[in-house]
Amino acid sequence: MTRYQSKMSPGMRFAQALAALSLVLLLGACERPEIHRDRFIAFGTLVELNVYTADRELAARASESVRTDLEYMHRAWHAWEPGPMGRTNELLATGLPFSANPSVLPLILDARRLSEASEGLFNPAMGALFALWGFQSDEPRGPPPDPEQIRTILEQAPSMADIEIDGIRMRSRNPAVRLDLGAYAKGYGIHQAMEHLREMGVENAILNAGGDLRAIGRPGNRPWRIGVRAPDGQGVQAAIETRGDEAIFTSGDYERYYLHEGKRYHHILDPRSGQPARGTHSVTVIHHNAAEADVASTALFIAGPGDWPGIAARLGVDKVMLIDDDGIAHLTPAMEKRVKFEGTPPEIRITPLP
């Protein structure tokens, strides 16, 4: 074995070390990429944007772009306010054919496909049920609706299959169809707003709207670190590191609810019973498409601890964590590889998809 013999004197070596050190310090003084974080209210919820860049000005423009895009989409897609979606609902109720508004047509087509894949558990045509429960308002309050009124909507059975679409012409065969794309539009909106950021030159970012997010790239040489909040609201239950372009969506019974005579009524309604879905606390999904992740988290919540694996397979999502009412975490094998529990882990059941 040969040993490296330096011909340099100690003085020269010292000078070299000093030069190397000054180079390091000099590089450090350049504008370094960092995470620029902004929080604001848009899309009717709290929005947080993290952009990792050395370009401070780009980060500011990114915030402005997200805010404007989300506010615009929120107005266009709001089921209960005047606007393209509100008008579409009025026209669907007439039963007559009409030309669909281009800002809502792609959403309706995609939502129809996903509604079918979820075996109707995601049923955005049942907007009337959502309104009946009062969950469309900013501050939902009880009391729960009269069972007779719920039964009426269930008997009318509005579904996405009732909407005939031929090119841009559209009509509803069922006057009870009332579209509320709440469980889809936020995902689609996050997807679109992030696409816009990419076109602006943003490569590494997290866009989080009301707790649901899409992440792209990474902040330097580590992945983005996402904390998944515990369903009881007490801190972070699990950590997920994102890989490339991924969306993480959670539907929970703690997000929107009211109490009436000591009973809790949450906003994730089962279209089969017309009641808040029971048996599930929360469902978290990691998926490459934010709109599909949004639909999947809702549909799997409604499917419940027994039936979720079949629906997940039909929707094409393979990374799922469902926390049931007993606090047991049901995970797909692919999800188990991605989740690190913080503190005392819950009881875990690994459930492969069919």
Place this chain on the structure above:
Amino acid sequence: MMTRADAFVILLATLLVVGSYAWLWTPSTPATQVRVVAGDREIARLPLDQPRQLEVSGPAGITVVEIRDGAARCAASPGSQGICQQAGWLRRAGDMAVSLPNRVIIEVLGDEWAFDSVNY
């Protein structure tokens, strides 16, 4: 043979590693500042070590921000469910209280967060 300069370089490298560890790795740091956003605008950024009370007006009324003992909280807000107040005292960097009806965000900031973003 290790010379003095070698020893110096090793010492320097060690210091650099230890120093950068302390500098970069700070899990869940206590917050030092509170940032208050009303609507589209940041209206205040205040240190947490000086007690004070701040009234923020929004579309639904007045949200009261209280700062005391290195923490901030939403002391009062017009929302009917008290969601803003339920967030309690905010002391860890990244903690926040939000009033959606009044479009007010109260968040406390530090140097580093344990997570880049939180999913719920």
